[in-house]
Amino acid sequence: MAEETRLKVRIDREKCQGHARCFALAPELFELDEKGNGRERGDGTVAPELEDKAYLARANCPEFAIDVVEDESK
């Protein structure tokens, strides 16, 4: 476990326009606010079994608002 790198997803709120593709494709990782704009759930940490979904959400965001990054702190 010690050397394992976790991924994190992050939505740039300035870029997000509420297409809601992330929530449709990976509801485990993203939620929508009362206006329908996306945000990452919790601190955005991606469980290993959800890594494909994180990349899928990124590949379907028309505004390029989703980042998938390696979490250095873990």
Added chain:
Amino acid sequence: MSRPPPVRDWATDFDHRDPRWIENPYPIWEELRRSCPIARTERFAGAYFPSRYADVKAIAYDTEHFSSRRIIVRETRPPLIPAPPITSDPPAHRPAKQVLLPAFTPEAITRHEPRARDICRTLIARFAGKGGCDAATEYAQEIPVRVIAHMLGVPEQEGDLYRKWIHEILELGITDIQAALRASDEMIAYFAGHIAERRARPRDDLINYLVNVRVEGRALSDEHINGTLRLLLIAGIDTTWSAIGSCLWHLAGHPEDRRRLAAEPALMPSAVEEFLRAYAPVTMAREVVKETQINGCTFTPGHMVLLSFPAANRDPAEFREADRVVLDRKENRHAAFGLGIHRCVGSNLARMEIRVALEEWLKRIAEFRLDPKAPVTWSQGTVRGPRRLPLLFQG
């Protein structure tokens, strides 16, 4: 329908009313992408047509040089008729858009799904035993009109009236501006009546919500409410009707996709996105308000830009096998609902209606084909979709 002079050269004289463009615009756009990615025309008092995804995106994001105050390319520049937020630029755009968003989130739209499903089943029951139907007029066009009428709180039975206005504003009105202005006046009077009625007798609908809502402590003006209602009615009907029609047209002509979708219902969400990409119905427009250059082309103030999200969606630089429908396409950043601040407020509603319309159709009519004896006809102008779609199936 008006007949403009035939196009001499697509790069310097394009016209989206040309019968070749209406019938099958994709080869024209493909050629332009290769030879002259931003086409021009002296028609419409001057207009541009960017055919590549990157240029469409750059213009959609650039609200400084490209205004939304005019969003339809017409032969003349009629008086401005605001329909916020679609005709709004920053900073007025944001509050006008924000106020609508809560009614159109995926969660809010889920509440309308059972009704949409009922509508689809009722329509299908009328023709399922007859061996054929016009899927554009007997099915696709009737679904969104009833759903949006219910949401707004206007009579579902007045669909013919709503479609008449839409035809006059979006199609006839490209050439005959008087027809568009007349229809617009009729809509203004129609909704003024509804607004006054809600003030007297409140109801639980979107009109009432807009009458009561406060933005930074202030009520919206009647002019603003009226403009927004006209927008919701027009945008809520024509677009999704066209999308549903295009999906059924594709499935009628592609048995392998039809059978796969019927056999694998889990494919539906990605299939809907792919149909939206390949057959995006909506082309918007912008008015150049400040000179600028994009991709080597100078945009002159006063000219219009035909902002084709459908063309962007077919750009092979952005989409692998862009002209092929791939039901399980994994990477699909299509621009069917626009890009940037003007992302379609009804996108979640449209997605739900398309999905439900296809699910209910395929459950009842799994096998169907185009009627070889009756031609498919397509709309012209801002919204692309079949207006006659004669299909045959086992009665």
